[in-house]
Amino acid sequence: MVMVMPNNAIKHAHKPQSLLAQWIEDVHCVFGRDPAAHNVWEILLTYSGVHAVLFHRVSHRLWRANWRLTARLLGAFSKFLTSVDIHPGATIGRRLFIDHALGVVIGETAEVGNDVTLYHGVTLGGTTWHKIKRHPTLGDNVLVGAGAKILGAITLGNNVRVGANSVVVKDVPPCCTVVGIPGRIIQTKGTQIQNPSGMDLNHHLIPDPVGKAIACLVERLDELEAKQAATSVDIEKEENCDSCEAETICASKQTSTVVIRP
Numbered sequence: 001m002v003m004v005m006p007n008n009a010i011k012h013a014h015k016p017q018s019l020l021a022q023w024i025e026d027v028h029c030v031f032g033r034d035p036a037a038h039n040v041w042e043i044l045l046t047y048s049g050v051h052a053v054l055f056h057r058v059s060h061r062l063w064r065a066n067w068r069l070t071a072r073l074l075g076a077f078s079k080f081l082t083s084v085d086i087h088p089g090a091t092i093g094r095r096l097f098i099d100h101a102l103g104v105v106i107g108e109t110a111e112v113g114n115d116v117t118l119y120h121g122v123t124l125g126g127t128t129w130h131k132i133k134r135h136p137t138l139g140d141n142v143l144v145g146a147g148a149k150i151l152g153a154i155t156l157g158n159n160v161r162v163g164a165n166s167v168v169v170k171d172v173p174p175c176c177t178v179v180g181i182p183g184r185i186i187q188t189k190g191t192q193i194q195n196p197s198g199m200d201l202n203h204h205l206i207p208d209p210v211g212k213a214i215a216c217l218v219e220r221l222d223e224l225e226a227k228q229a230a231t232s233v234d235i236e237k238e239e240n241c242d243s244c245e246a247e248t249i250c251a252s253k254q255t256s257t258v259v260i261r262p
Contacts, residue, residue, distance in 0.1 A: 022094070025094055025095050026097075027040060027043050027044065027050060028040075029115070030050060033117055034099060048081070048084065052079075052086055052101060053096050055075070055077070056075070056090070060089070063089050068088075071088035074088070075087065082101060083103060084104045087107055090108060090109070093113045093140070096116050096117075097116075097118070099119050100119060102121070103121045104118055104120065104121070104122050105125060109126070109133045109134055111138065115141050116142045117143045117144070119144065119148075120146050120147075122146070122149075126151070126152065132153075136150045136152065136154050137156070138156045138160075139158035141158055142160045142161075145161075145164035145165070148166045149167045154169065155171050156168070156172045157173050159174055160172050161178070162178050166181065173185075
């Protein structure tokens with residue numbers, strides 16, 4: 001069992017790594033999250049998501065050294081090659097993996113924890129034009145499905161899963177699953193991690209709240225129809241004069257005749 005770090009451990013106090021050490025981790029983390037990866041050369045030559053992260057490691061160092069224009073030019077070159085737009089000012093943790101990569105956007109004030117996985121079409125976007133913290137913060141072991149949008153200066157805790165095409169605009173506590181527009185928490189796993197390696201890649205097991213609601217409605221309709229059928233049988237029995245307590249009254253009405261004289 002892997003120990004789950006508390007949500008306040010998003011900002012890590014580890015020793016600064018060398019650029020080469022970061023690159024080595026960024027490449028080798030792919031083997032644990034993509035079964036299609038066979039060797040290092042394949043990753044280095046064909047994985048555009050890895051290329052984007054490697055470029056960002058350099059551009060972020062330039063940004064922090066106040067070489068802002070050079071950092072932006074390198075970031076633009078990386079976007080041209082990889083179709084991934086990571087602002088040089090974004091803070092990226094260790095072993096970020098961007099699978100398929102196409103159309104991913106990470107804003108300037110975004111903060112991404114360790115061992116985060118992003119799929120194609122993900123946006124970590126801002127919601128204001130003011131020069132303040134305006135992009136989201138992602139904790140460790142977060143997985144964001146294809147096409148999801150995480151907007152604003154919000155925080156996603158450790159081990160959060162975001163379903164494909166969701167739009168998240170509010171904080172999400174650790175170990176939760178979020179789906180929908182706007183994003184809703186539909187599953188809480190507490191401190192349990194399903195995968196012993198610490199990564200929860202079972203994002204295809206996300207519950208279907210709409211399907212569940214429809215199933216509940218169908219079940220309720222079946223119950224109401226059964227009650228209605230039972231009530232109809234009781235009414236038919238009461239209308240039978242053979243078993244009715246007012247049999248004499250009904251019989252007198254049936255035998256009485258009305259004579260109309262001219």
